[in-house]
Amino acid sequence: MDRYVFREGSFTVITWLSGIAVFAIFALLVFDVFYHSGLFSLEFLFSDVKGAGREGGILPVIISTSLIVLTCSVVSLPIALGSAYFLFYFSRQNTRISALLRVSLDVLASTPSIVFGLFGSAFFCLYLDLGFSILSGGLTLACMILPAVIRMCEEGLSATPEEYGLQAAALGMSKTALFFHVLLPAALPTLSAAVLLGIGRALSETAALLFTSGYVLRMPESLMDSGRSLSIHIYDLAMNIPGGDQNAYRTAAVLLGMLFVINSVALASMNFCAGRVIRK
């Protein structure tokens, strides 16, 4: 066989195989969760926990999780965008500080989440005296996802054509106007992807929350209450509660569903408004 044909052919086969492998892993995981969870009624989502989670639903857990993720995104979004813009300016000048900042962000981004959990427990829960609370959990998660989100947002901003900055300067646009009217819309798809990956990571976090937002199964009444997240609920049901398997799988199915819905809705709406803005 021609060497060229062989090389190209094997490359194609390997590419296809890796694609199929990724899909197969995803399909197996989803199948496993939904096979074991079986069909369950929507009542599971809207009823209170009973028997330590073995019976009943997961409403308080869903509410706690949403509040944790909400706190996390409200805190981390503005900070992430601001720091990314800041870094973006540095990166055009390529100073030593910017290189240092970038390395430290990369190291932070790959730090295991349990380390953030211990930090959050020491700093937010004990030092700031927030105790086991949804607020501590959300803030810890914000610290955890910030490095990765900042780096991705910065990549998004850097990917915009360099001429935009020059043209804006020529037109006498302020830096704020440049950011809100030109760069943000142009980089929106990347930014939204970054934010979604961050929220996805926050939603599925276990270790960082065990020591910060805690284990309490009651319906949270304020951000200062302790509340259990979906992932901790799954962990506890699967590891600690005799006969908790069925509901662990059901909770896992709900978590997967939430991730799927958040991802697709947010992506669709971001794409929609990105399209509108650029046309205008």
Add this chain to the structure above:
Amino acid sequence: MSIKTFLFTFVVTLCCLLPSQEANAADKRLSLSGSSTIAPLISEIARRFEAEHKDFRIDVQTGGSSRGIADARRGLSDIGMSSRALHDEEKAGVKTHILAMDGIAFVVHAKNPIKNLSAAQARQIYTGQISNWKQLGGEDAEMTIIDRAKGRSEQELMTKFLGIKSPEVKANLTCGENQQCLKLVTGNAHAITYLSVGTSEYEVNRGTPIRLLDFEGIPASVATVKDQSFPLVRPLVLITPERLPEEVEEFLNYSLSNKVDDLIKGQAFVSTH
């Protein structure tokens, strides 16, 4: 929709979703922390107690027996939870209350023909002198010996009872939580491990293919743990300061009363009443 409208809608939605920060009527707050074995049970007790006493709020956190003891001693939590008896040096300044009992049984797969085990045999298994089921009169198959993670109360109790030191234990696998161990045994016909009697009996009744081995000729069951004839038992302990604040005492008395016997049974432990 312009980007401004989008951001505006986003912020407004967030504000609507945030819950009201109104102070709750509950003025008596209790916090408990410690053993992950006791946490589900005490959460259920707290839930029932809160329903009957509307002015109470009880928060339960896990973290392990040692943390429960340390938190209670330092006053970080009102009540600590421990699934092992306290060491002498841990007892200073605190009071312990036995919430329920639990036994530790050796557990094998249901297909395994072995019915009972002596302490001497268990010692030989866990020190590596017996590694084939044939040596105990079973079929000719290599054992899969499963130990519990170091620092867990089961491991401490087992090694202490058999008189072996933790580093001498020879095992093929080590597992942490009860449910993880159960899954290892149900998936391996030649495995042996040791587990909470209550949890194992609960799983047997649900049809999980495991068997609790008689230990020293005494059947491992909730009944033998209750009448204290089973040798390997551990107390589930609540730890409080020596002088009890009023609200701690109220919850403690409730937890130790027979009003929670059905919850203790429901979580597969043995009540002391």
